[in-house]
Amino acid sequence: MIEFTEQQLKDAKDRGEELYKSLDEVYRQYFKEKISFGAQGLEHLKFKRREKARLDKDQYMRFKLLHLAPGILKLSHTIQGILETNKFERVRLHSRTETILKPVTYYEFIAVMKRNRVRIIIKQIDGGQKFFWSIVPFWGMNTETMNRILHEGVPEED
Secondary structure, rough: OOOOOHHHHHHHHHHHHHHHHHHEEEEEEEOOOEEEHHHHHHHHEEEEOOOOOOOOOHHHHHHHHHHHOOOOOHHOOOEEEEEEEEEEEEEEEEEEEEEEEEEEEEEEEEEOOOEEEEHHHHEEEOOOOEEEEEEEEOEEOOOOOOOOOOOOOOOOOO
């Protein structure tokens, strides 16, 4: 179990947010195009879904590992998973925000970098630009069954 103080959490979040905001786009070898680091990805590091904050330990691990994301995106040549689904997404229409059911694709890249095993998720809404969605610390163990836990397995919330 990871232990940290409130100050360590604040420091990790501050450094992570500063790094995240400094990233504009990263060229993704697999797609042969740039992946953007926008507000949606940063919000997703803090919140599991709209108005439901992540646990502090979850945020701490994600922000501590965030510095690995650009390197993994630049270097990885293979994709480990694709999920195509329909999700309700908030979009701006005629100067107001609406929630509309849209096709969404999640791309998953798994890597071991600097002794850390992580999963990077890229999201694409309705054929639009691909953007960083999440970094997921890889994996926990169920202490009763000793099976690996791959978090929720739901890219929208992972």
